[in-house]
Amino acid sequence: MYSVVKRTDNSQLLLVATERIASMATLLGTELESIGTYTGSQLEGGVCKHLTIPDKEVPLLPANHVTMGKGTGLVHTAPAHGMDDYSVASQFKLSVECMVDEDGKFTELAGPELKDLSVMSEGTEKVISMLKECGALVKEEKCVHSYPYDWRTKQPVVIRPSKQWFINTASLKDKAKDALQKVRILPESARGSLLAMLDRRTYWCISRQRSWGVPIPVFYHKETGEPLINKHTVSHIAELFKEKGSDCWWELPIETLLPADVIKKSKAGPVTDYVRGEDVLDIWFDSGASWAAVLEEEMEGESEETESRLSWLPAPLRKPLVTESDSRADAYVEGKDQIGGWFQSSLLTSVAMRNKAPYKSLVVHGFTISEKGEKMSKSLGNVVDPDTVINGGKDSSCPAYGVDVLRWWVAESNIFSEVQIGPTVLNSAKDSIGKLRNTLKFLLGNLKGFDPRVQAVDAKEMYYIDQYMLHLLREYSIKVTDAYSEFDAGRVIRILQAFISRDLSSFYFSIIKDRLYCDPEDSLGRRSCQTALEEILDGLTRSIAPILPHLAEEVYAYAPGHDKEETLFRSGWIKSSSVWRRPGLEEVVEGACAIRDSFLSSIPGKNAAQYDLSIAIEPGLMFELMESLQEEPTSTSSQLAELMMAARVNLSGQLPRDLPPDALLKQGSFLINLEGGVIREDSAYSIAAVPTSTPRCPRCRRYTTESADCMCPRCQTVVSQAH
16 A cells, blocks of 8 residues: 655655555654555556656556565666566566666766766766755665675676577476486485576576677677578688687688678678677586587597596496487586586586487585584685695695595595585594505405416305305495495495405404415415405405595505506406305305304403314204315314314214313304295204313414424424425
């Protein structure tokens, strides 16, 4: 509702929003008497006299952007100088007259008194003066409000209309949305943001007025301003750009840019009738069309060379190759600020030209923040320079971590959210790499002198525990490859760390040290173990290569089994074999491990090597599985004894009746599941751990010798053969 009110101090009549009467009375310092009330629709179409331009009338129009928070409830509308005002003018089909020139001065359309005055200085002062003279200025005061400023000069800008080139994105929206449905987006939550921004975008202005950039190859008629651009002109300019670079648009005479044959094909007038355009492309159009320069070039004819170049990548990241029928990138990777930038501009240009997205996957990452969770800012002094992380700073508080630590931190972080960086997380990354290096050192050290090309043991002849580790390595390889295919480097690191700590350091390495250090150098047991270690080293090295390329290449330089001049990154991805998936293998080793866990839990904190272990299993499938690890009833050197890490293992159908009083007893069960559940058996077992009375061998330190002053039979044989 709007009211006509009369000021009690001078009888002046004013039109204000009804709900603003009280506020206006306070502001003016006088009472306001309501004379009449009108609805907004009653006022719509009314005509007002323009206050600074003689003989000009302006309409009263409704607009959604007008609020009742302050003022009179009515606002001045300048269609050529604001988006809200322009929208109102477009809705009511008003002419958009620009009264400000490129120098920020009023034109003659603003009237003779304002012509050539600067809008931001004397022009504003003159407008205020004219309003005072005609009695239309009822109140003048300063206020703080939001207004656009130029970020370089720090001066306020004047918004004015200009002729630009647009893409009608409304005609592309549905196609773009359909294309996006075929794109994998990580994280999936970013899909909603991208779709929402597509919905809000009706037009895309692709022209800019800059002194640098890629010029828009269009000519204009000198008199009519009609643009001249078609396939003939564009093709000719494209050839010139390819030969001379885009600067030739500014440097060459127009006769070269628009030769006679092109004019003839274009059915245009003489070249003297035209001038070259001075607009350049929006950088988002420029970068958004990058797919056309990159993806269209690699065609099927180059597939062999590409296959060789990318052979070190996991197969899912290596295929399908970019071909003429596909020509989409495997992934676009950028920050979340590019949801409305590069991701969207690339999608729109590709859909417009090819009816498909330029990418198969989008990886949208977050940004780094300080260790305290603060946004990085130069003014706060908390910006972390990657070069300082890699090479170190000026003092000891900024040590050089090296590029691998920085890469590990990136990979380990949840890149889809805001990520903290600082000394704490960098030191943690450094420690993690240190643990990984220790594992790799152990592997390399125990492979010295081993050549897998001539000394490797066939998988079927390897010890069960060694075969089992190759089985675990195959599972590890599959999980890591899947994680890389999902662009989830954080999951790669979690899988890597679990494999190293749980399967290698805490389990396998502790079991095989005796065989590695004390068995004959060329024995089947030692070579079997080394065969497994070499495969594990190779798999680990290749799996860390995308994250830690320097460490991976360093390890590969010392690893056996290849020519030393060969580089890791041209030797392929992890070479896991289906042969390593042997039926029944898991049940054998994991059944033994279940017994081992019962044994170790019965002697908490004690050394397993100081105990003799008796295992009782009733005849059946479980007993047969354990017999594959130990054929004889009692052994100090069987694969079962190695797994138990005990001095001696007795395997029978029942525990001995003459167990000593200090024997530690325990029972357990293990569910055997073979052939996909066809064979299932819940097998019970009993164990008895008794402190061994056998002396310790001074060489291997196992309790298997006949007397304390001599070596065990195994060590005696090894030493005698060495001499």
